[in-house]
Amino acid sequence: xxxxxxxxxxxxxxxxxxxxxxxxxxxxxxxxxxxxxxxxxxxxxxxxxxxxxxxxxxxxxxxxxxxxxxxxxxxxxxxxxxxxxxxxxxxxxxxxxxxxxxxxxxxxxxxxxx
Amino acid sequence: xxxxxxxxxxxxxxxxxxxxxxxxxxxxxxxxxxxxxxxxxxxxxxxxxxxxxxxxxxxxxxxxxxxxxxxxxxxxxxxxxxxxxxxxxxxxxxxxxxxxxxxxxxxx
Numbered sequence: 269x270x271x272x273x274x275x276x277x278x279x280x281x282x283x284x285x286x287x288x289x290x291x292x293x294x295x296x297x298x299x300x301x302x303x304x305x306x307x308x309x310x311x312x313x314x315x316x317x318x319x320x321x322x323x324x325x326x327x328x329x330x331x332x333x334x335x336x337x338x339x340x341x342x343x344x345x346x347x348x349x350x351x352x353x354x355x356x357x358x359x360x361x362x363x364x365x366x367x368x369x370x371x372x373x374x375x376x377x378x379x380x381x382x
Numbered sequence: 383x384x385x386x387x388x389x390x391x392x393x394x395x396x397x398x399x400x401x402x403x404x405x406x407x408x409x410x411x412x413x414x415x416x417x418x419x420x421x422x423x424x425x426x427x428x429x430x431x432x433x434x435x436x437x438x439x440x441x442x443x444x445x446x447x448x449x450x451x452x453x454x455x456x457x458x459x460x461x462x463x464x465x466x467x468x469x470x471x472x473x474x475x476x477x478x479x480x481x482x483x484x485x486x487x488x489x490x
Contacts, residue, residue: 272425309482310388310390310470310480310481310482310483311426311470311480311482311483316477359425359426361425367476367477367478368414368474368475368476368477368478370416370428370431371428371478372427372428373418373425373426373427374425375423375424375425376423376424376425378423
């Protein structure tokens with residue numbers, strides 16, 4: 269079956285612009301995660317969605333970052349007024365139900381802020 | 383002290399050598415331990431999954447957990463250039479915590 273997909277694959281933007289990153293989880297997976305990965309920093313947890321529960325936003329680095337998940341499926345991560353330090357790979361993952369279960373990752377969106 | 387510590391490398395070894403990748407952790411509540419492999423420009427994929435202490439073998443890969451020392455290892459036998467990737471350890475209690483990953487290069 270289809271895995272987690274993310275779009276765009278690559279995004280180049282200018283400092284100060286807003287960007288939207290999209291994630292399509294595996295069909296039937298109710299848990300969805302966003303991570304940021306930059307060189308030397310590893311996987312940095314950003315946000316977690318589980319079904320209709322309130323998301324765990326504890327990893328969002330600033331109020332410029334927000335995410336939503338519509339209809340329990342597709343998710344969008346929005347970064348407002350992008351800064352150069354936002355340049356990284358943004359990875360989305362999904363798991364069948366709970367946070368403790370195996371996560372399946374998408375290929376990531378490579379964001380470069382000039 | 384971070385919850386999970388992993389040497390970022392890079393680690394370069396000749397083809398055919400045995401590779402040892404390691405992580406240490408501080409939270410004794412961790413019961414499940416995982417290794418993910420991430421190829422360049424791809425997302426991480428689950429490689430091995432181990433519960434509690436002991437060894438688990440899958441082909442050329444062996445995962446080892448020593449809970450008394452809070453230390454986990456991944457061994458790769460007869461390493462191949464196709465094993466070149468970043469390897470991330472992960473462990474969970476009520477959520478999964480990832481290590482930073484070790485970049486591995488197998489030299490042909």
